[in-house]
Amino acid sequence: MKLITAIIRETKLDEVREALIENEITRITVIRVSGHGQQTREHIYRGKRIVPGLIPKVKLEIAVNDDFVDITVNTIINSARTNENGEVGDGKIFITPMEECIRIRTGERGGKAI
Amino acid sequence: MEVFKRRTFLITVLLLLIFAGNTLASDGNGVDTGITAWMLTSTALVLLMIPGLAMFYGGLVRTKNVLGTMMHSFAAMGIMTVLWVIFGYGMCFGPNTLGGWFGWSNDLLFLRGIDTEVNNGVPDYVFSMFQGKFAIITPALIAGAFAERVSFKGYAIFIALWGILVYNPLCHWVWAEDGFLFNMGANGAIDFAGGTVVHISAGISGLVAAIYLGARRGYPKTSMPPSNLVLTMIGAGLLWVGWFGFNAGSSVNSGLDTAQALTATQAAAAAGAITWMIIESFHQGKATALGFASGILAGLVAVTPAAGVVQPSGALALGVIAASLCYIAILIKNKLGYDDSLDAFGVHGVGGITGAIMLSFFIRKSWMIEAASLTESGTWTIMQQLGVQVAAVLISIVYAAVLTLIIMIVVDKTIGFRSPAKNEMQGLDASYHGEHGYGMLNAS
Incomplete structure (x- = not known):
């Protein structure tokens, strides 16, 4: 079991969600976050050049069984990328091993609880 | 004792009137400052409805669309006002042109001809600005039908064309002294403050637009939760307050008819609100805030054409009927599956039609007597007036629907109306304004 954490652009949330649902990955957690990576894209707002400090992003957390890791990751990459070549600021995906997963309602553990 | 009191009162009033003859508030240009003061207030109140509508609609859409949706109302304040000053007022209130399709007078371009005009004690500038607010709110109402899925540029061009081709002619027909609906039947089609001109035309146009543009992505499967119902409730409150200017101001007076319109407005809004609340409680088990707000609007919309002719009991009845029918209309919408996102048709269209037609059964006697005195035969029945009302409603529906469809197609094919996926x-x-309504929820 793996925990996939993806940080994506706010504006891409719907595209990514639709793509995930299409591939039958329907259990996700979404969190609004702020942060910065490489992105230093300048905006012009009220006539001023602005380089945002902390940039609002959306974080997705998806717990998956091992067979689903590739499809989930590929789906996110394809839907969260800006245009075809992508742009700085499109985000990152982290995959971490997950020790246990428990469904609270039944107390089931492991892969079938996901 | 009672008789004596009343007599003393009457004598006092008479004496006051005699002496007041010379001192009636006036500024020497024939301006009745009392009426003008109320009309200035009404003008401001109707303007207040537009930010009210922006909040009402803004709160109902998803967080990513809140500013874009509010901008639909605010853009109307800009675009429609400029058009109104340049030639909109002339199209509405100028003399018949092109066989009465709309009005026109070169004198009214840029409002030049009314600089010093005063009519019935009210400067034409005040009347013009008061009427101009109606021209703003009407296209802004339509925006509720296609919320969350149109390009800003397409919208801006659409409301400009819609104002010129749909609103201005309708307004001319119904409210200009030489308009053909103004003169239909014994004493005109009754549209006190804009049932046909504002609500039916906006509601029907919204329905046509919603069907033409198609549903929002994911509708109806995806949940589309309101971003902020608090904003919506404040907006509904401001609309209710502003409606006193809308209806009571439409008397263009500060007298008995103003008071009648004001009372009818309050009664219908309250009746509509509690009707919706009761129906919803029984039907869904809970009385939602949005339901209450929708009931307020249903009542207000229905009493809009009727405010000048119904008594409080009639206003209560209109509120109850309109809220019930609007509630059913929204249930039917969900069955039919077209996406009138914020129920511009469900509330304004259905409420407006209900009010304009049902008011026939609640007209106060004095109005009917006056209407009868204007006919050759000296009689005028409720059924005859009902016929006039139905005709006026049908004409508005057909005209607004056809013209809206044409404008939609033109705008969509040329610069694009529907937002790309x-x-x-x-x-x-983010797409059209480069901003975030709720950005402040994030650390930045």
Whole structure:
């Protein structure tokens, strides 16, 4: 079991969600976050050049069984990328091993609880 | 004792009137400052409805569309006002042109001809600005039908064309002294403050637009939760308050008819609100805040054409009927599956039609007597007036629907109206305005 954490652009949330649902990955957690990576894209707002400090992003957390890791990751990459070549600021995906997963309602553990 | 009191009162009033003859508030240009003061207030109150509508609609859309949706109302304040000053007022209140399709007078271009005009004690400038607010709110109402899925540029061009081709002619027909609906039947089609001109035309146009543009992405499967119902409730409150200017101001007076319109407005709004609340409680088990707000609007919309002719009991009845029918209309919408996102047709269209037609059964006697005295035969029945009302409603529906469809097609084929899928998913705020309504919720 793996925990996939993806940080994506706010504006891409719907595209990514639709793509995930299409591939039958329907259990996700979404969190609004702020942060910065490489992105230093300048905006012009009220006539001023602005380089945002902390940039609002959306974080997705998806717990998956091992067979689903590739499809989930590929789906996110394809839907969260800006245009075809992508742009700085499109985000990152982290995959971490997950020790246990428990469904609270039944107390089931492991892969079938996901 | 009672008789004596009343007599003393009457004598006092008479004496006051005699002496007041010379001192009736006036500024020497024939301006009745009392009436003008109320009309100035009403003008401001109707303007207040537009930010009210922006909040009402803004709160109902998803977080990514809140600014774009509010901008639909605010853009109307800009675009429609400029058009109104340049030639909109002339199209509405100028003399018949092109066989009465609309009005026109070169004198009214840029409002030049009314600089010093005063009519019935009210400067034409005040009347013009008061009427101009109606021209703003009407296209802004339509925006509720296609919320969350149109390009800003397409919208801006659409409301400009819609104002010129739909609103101005309708307004001329119904409210200009030489308009053909103004003169239909014994004493005109009754549209006190804009049942046909504002609500039916906006509601029907919204329905046509919603069907033409198609549903939002994911509708009805995806949940589309309101971003902020608090904003919506404040907006509904401001609309209710502003409606006193809308209806009571439409008497263009500060007297008995103003008081009648004001009372009818309050009664219908309250009746509509509690009707919706009761129906919803029984039907869904809970009385929602949005339901209460929708009931307020249903009542207000229905009493809009009727405020000048119904008594409080009639206003209560109109509120109850309109809220019930609007509630059913929204249930039917969900069955039919077209996406009138914020129920512009469900509330304004259905409420407006209900009010304009049902008011026939609640007209106060004095109005009917006056209407009868204007006919050759000296009689005028409720059924005859009902016929006039139905005719006026049908004419508005057909005219607004056909013209809206033509404008939609033209705008969509030339500069594009429907938002491209990508922009729709990103949200109107980021796509068309480069801003975020709720950005402050994030650390930045």
